[in-house]
């Protein structure tokens with residue numbers, strides 16, 4: 001316990017130092033939000049495996065490490081070539097890049113976006129006259145009860161703010177890229193706010209990548225508001241190094257007649273956790289949340305999702321697929337609540353896992369709680385291996401069993417990758433996934 | 445080309461092949477007929493190296509070498525091809541990728557040049573013409589959602605792409621409409637050559653109207669119990685298997 005207290009004190013000290021650094025730089029509302037969160041953090045403790053929501057994910061190894069937060073932009077670790085491998089041409093002129101948690105203006109470019117679309121660093125709003133984020137920032141992410149969110153909120157500095165104006169359909173995907181590139185162990189607190197105004201349409205890619213192999217920690221929080229009639233496609237791509245730690249939280253609020261589609265992909269990190277909560281605030285809402293995780297070696301990945309059906313005539317569908325090799329471990333916990341009065345809810349949920357080794361483990365818990373009548377709901381989970389008959393079929397055509405396994409495994413992931421609407425993101429992922437599988441399955 | 449001597453094979457401990465002998469020379473077409481459950485598919489899968497079957501006795505020489513020592517993919521690369529009676533679906537793997545990979549594995553094995561996707565596309569289009577298959581099948585997942593007849597055509601397409609020395613076609617004619625039967629037969633006849641051999645497992649004379657076998661065998665209770673020329677198939681068509689059963693069971 002003494003150990004845990006020390007770890008918390010380290011982070012508290014970081015909060016105090018941060019407040020001092022930012023003094024005089026920000027609008028009072030932002031300072032006040034930070035202070036409230038810092039106060040909550042004081043009263044909270046880091047989760048342990050005794051907490052139901054963290055039963056299978058032990059964050060102790062992460063807390064034991066000493067991470068340093070950086071305040072100055074340092075681009076020395078960002079080689080053009082590596083940068084290219086984690087960006088994509090469709091968003092060359094519609095992207096924001098953050099390095100070690102700090103906004104990198106020289107790597108960002110939003111010139112391709114139509115007038116009226118706001119895609120900018122938070123501090124631009126925080127010090128300017130546009131107070132737009134004030135009402136939205138912190139309105140969904142629960143810094144009162146969630147320790148990691150409290151910490152992130154207490155340390156809000158730079159961050160990505162996206163506002164799609166009313167009635168506009170934006171063609172170009174908007175890319176929010178959070179890089180870690182440092183020669184020491186650093187921590188960053190990425191923060192994203194996306195507001196799709198009434199009747200608007202957009203695609204946002206939020207991605208996390210490491211350009212070095214040094215252990216680092218991203219504690220990320222994203223808030224998404226999908227206003228009436230708006231439609232948002234949200235890709236979340238976590239491809240950090242296998243020594244990284246990643247704790248991410250995404251909170252989504254959907255209004256009348258809106259559509260939100262998320263695809264959350266986790267490939268990297270030693271320990272990663274993504275919590276995704278979607279809240280329905282009105283009727284006729286459509287929610288699609290898909291996920292793909294591929295873990296090998298001793299990686300640990302945890303996805304906790306919840307969809308709260310509180311109103312009638314809403315639909316949700318969820319497909320999370322996982323591929324595990326080595327001694328990797330995956331946790332899936334998906335809650336679907338259908339509240340009283342949420343008539344004619346249509347909710348489907350499925351978690352499918354493919355184990356490539358006998359030593360990988362999955363803890364999956366799809367949960368469905370129905371309090372309304374006249375609903376159509378299904379949920380399920382599978383954990384299986386590759387089909388011997390399929391391997392034989394491929395082998396009977398001259399494909400070695402190693403390659404057959406890789407091909408079939410890739411096919412398993414393909415169902416989700418195919419759904420990505422941005423061509424080079426899709427193709428890039430195809431390559432990344434194939435590489436990762438080949439490495440793990442030791443195909444030449 | 446293929447010499448099977450006194451072959452015994454079991455599945456889940458049950459003996460299915462019980463001392464089977466068969467000799468096939470290059471350039472020959474052999475038809476294997478026989479009642480349901482007699483072991484025809486078992487023989488085909490044992491030749492392809494299906495892991496569920498255990499060979500408990502006998503030997504199989506292919507081009508003078510012990511075939512049973514080779515893994516299934518090695519057999520395929522050295523020219524053995526099995527068109528399955530029930531081809532399975534492989535979701536998530538596209539026909540084009542799968543075929544190109546298979547083609548290149550074999551090309552590599554033979555010391556020939558591998559083809560890139562564009563080059564392979566040309567070859568594939570040409571082969572698809574032979575089996576009169578629509579181009580839209582190229583990018584679909586292997587056999588996924590294919591009709592019974594489409595799956596069979598896809599088997600012949602694979603055969604056409606891989607150009608095997610020894611092709612075993614397990615009831616490729618079942619489930620085909622009249623046009624498809626002709627198409628499949630064409631595909632097989634294109635493959636037939638002095639260097640290649642073909643084993644046709646079939647229940648019906650129809651296919652043999654298109655593809656003239658040099659020999660017809662009856663497989664019953666795990667053994668070849670009768671062999672003859674193409675007239676044997678005609679005789680079976682009119683007389684059925686009872687006379688063979690009686691003869692075998694009396695012996």
Ligand SMILES: Nc1ncnc2c1ncn2[C@@H]1O[C@H](COP(=O)(O)OP(=O)(O)OP(=O)(O)O)[C@@H](O)[C@H]1O
Pocket residue numbers: 455456458460478479480481482483484485486487529
């Ligand atoms: N796993 C198994 N355990 C026990 N018996 C099996 C198993 N698999 C197949 N068999 C049996 O092996 C026998 C031979 O089957 P096979 O598929 O080779 O027959 P076939 O000659 O191809 O018949 P058909 O003309 O119907 O295609 C059958 O009696 C079948 O029931």
Ligand SMILES: [Mg+2]
Pocket residue numbers: 484485486529614615
């Ligand atoms: Mg059969």
